[in-house]
Amino acid sequence: MKINIKNAIHNRELEAISLLTVIVMWQLVADLLVKNKLFLPSFIDVVLSFLKVIKNGALYTDISVSLLHFLIGMFLAFVIGLPIGIIMGWFKGANHIFDPVIEILRPIPPLAWIPFAIIWFGLTHQSAGFVVFIGAVFPIIINTYTGFKSVPVVYVEAAKVLGCMRDQNLIRYVALPSALPSIAAGIRIAMGVGWMCLVAAEMFGVSNNGLGYKIWWHYHLHQMDFVLVYMLLLGFLGLLIDRVFRYYVDDRLLKWRLGIVM
């Protein structure tokens, strides 16, 4: 135990040193080698630009607009993908109804939907949300389906002999909790894909605000330090969303899985 804690501290130090080294090298390369803010803004340039977008308030608008797009898409993907996955996985034959449609739509890269998103929804939040939805819905459907397909028969039979007979109850009390790890993994994948789609959709002008939109906007103004600010922000926010999800779902909702080797 003692050794572990010591190691952990040691690892933290190593990580900090590694990060610092990269930042120092970046600064040096930008200042001494490249000497061109367009090709490579320095670390300090980026920090200063970051402070600027905080001060003028643009940052908050962009973050909230992007999160709104993301939430619209993820919410739709969840409320549409989950039931489809459940029906496909639970009712025999249902996957033959959904499968052909899904197999045709799924290989289409979500970004290919952008023209239709604009035609259907205009330059609105819904439009960006729709592109996120397209990217996120398939991982949710597929993981829900696989989770339901691999519910151990013995749990279903145990529930039946305990008097849980109706499909609705078997799904609610047995299949859904049993499939939850797989569904949670699907949502995490979906959030990753959705985040990428979000940036692309915003860059293509599906919306007039947001982190992705700002990357493109500052690019046109040749303000590459701002471009980098927004790039890094997208990375950090993506990471943060994943961590929060992990904390609430993996550590709390799925703590019964502690004994299972993953």
Added chain:
Amino acid sequence: MGRLTVNNVSRTFYKGNGAPTIALSDITLEIKDKEFVCFIGPSGCGKTTLLRIIAGLDTPTSGEILLDGTKISVPDAKRGMVFQEYSLFPWRTVIDNIAFGPQMQGKNKNESLKIAEKYLGLVGLEQFKNSYPYELSGGMRQRVAIARALANDPKVLIMDEPFGALDAQTRNILQHELLEIWRKNNITILFVTHSMDEAVFLADRIVVMSARPGKIVDIIDVDLPHLRDRTAPESNELRNHVLKLLAKEREK
């Protein structure tokens, strides 16, 4: 009441290529209320299939099962089952596992938990109330599985090699506990085992089965009072008798 009648039950499985496997052939058997019946026989002789049909998890190709004179076809709370493999819901705590049955019977949460506490006490696992199944040993898991089945107050308890995966010592302890529970709860118990010792220790009657096609070879009454001495001459004699029967089947 828990009187079971098995009338001419047969079950044939068809493999992918259409080849039939006769798992059970014309089984007829009458089990009295509150009787403890053990089923023994070589693996593949249809013990699990028979119990699954009695539980309502499988349907016979022909024949019927009656519980107190009423034909049964689907599972219900009157027949509880304990499986050979660990069947506790891993996402529910011990107490919530036991409360599952009463909850499904439409009892409210408080009532269900109260019933669950009672059966948790019966198997002596109060201090593991809020543990998850992964935190329990194999013996404890089967205790909880028994408590979970009993919480529905079944008339018949169906047990398919429930102690098969446990070590000898845990097994002995659980056999004692099961007899105790059987006496307290006035239930009929059907118990599959492949251990001669277990059958002779537990059963009022031992049903000896043979394979391909699965049928009953002999039914032996065990007229020894509980708790039985595993090493008494009568026990040894019975064991030898069953052993010989099974050996004869194997030679065929």
